[in-house]
Amino acid sequence: AQSVSQHNHHVILSEAASLELGCNYSYGGTVNLFWYVQYPGQHLQLLLKYFSGDPLVKGIKGFEAEFIKSKFSFNLRKPSVQWSDTAEYFCAVKGGGATNKLIFGTGTLLAVQP
Amino acid sequence: DTAVSQTPKYLVTQMGNDKSIKCEQNLGHDTMYWYKQDSKKFLKIMFSYNNKELIINETVPNRFSPKSPDKAHLNLHINSLELGDSAVYFCASSPSHRNYEQYFGPGTRLTVT
Known part of the structure; x- marks a missing residue:
């Protein structure tokens, strides 16, 4: 079964520090990968996605992620965080199958101190 | 111009009651989903409908019954509510049931007392 580990x-x-959040998945076939962000009290919003092509994906708000197939990883990065980046971050994977079923990781709570 | 909307936003009810949560999307998408987010923020898919047809039905108690009157609406009815049903329920939609990103609603926080 597919799974996602954060x-x-x-x-x-602290503000201006660099960020890297780890995400590993278990699925041997073709995957679609996502990072979603949930700001306090709000719904999930898509940060970025990988379907195919360039493994370095750029998203909104200065975030990027790199798909490393050999490591089954899709880590999220941002060179300089801001207080407004305080949120919960979820990695998700869609593996094989005919449906668009997303498997989510357990989330990473990021707190940025001013 | 809300894309995916849910009502109500908050729902407090007693054990044993029956309640419904409604979801509507105005994106013209074919596929809709229900997710449950527990107290530890873990998100798990419950159901998905594509053009009013049920295509994902995870291991969910049969007290939970989704209904899709048309492809813009997906409602969730819960019978005989239990304490463990307390969670945030998110609705989402995507253009189709193939490989597309999903757009999430604001969530419904259900508290069962």
Whole structure:
């Protein structure tokens, strides 16, 4: 069965620090990968997605992620975080099958201190 | 111009009651979903409909019954509510049931007392 692991459950950074959130998935076939963000009290919003092509994907708000197939990883990065990046970040994978079923990781809570 | 909307936003009810949550999308999408987010923020898919046809039905108690009157609406009815049903329920939609990103609604926080 497909699964997604986010090893960092809670990350605390100061403003301007660099960010990298880990995401590993288990599925041997073709995958679609996503990072969603959930700001406090709000719904999930898509940050970026990977379907095919360039493994380095750029998303909104200065975020990017790199798909490394050999490592089954899709880590999220941002060179300089802001206080407004404080949120919960979810990695998700869609593997094989005829439906658009997303498997989510358990999320990483990022707290950015001013 | 809300894309995916849910009502109500908050729902507090007692054990044993029956309640419904409604979802509507104005994106013209064919596929809609229900997710449950538990107290630890873990998100798990429950159901998905494509053009009013049920295509994903995860291991969910049969007290939960989705209904899609048309492809813009997906409602969730829950019978005999239990304490463990307390969670945030998110509706989402996507252009089709193939490989597309999903757009999420604002969530319905259900509290069962």
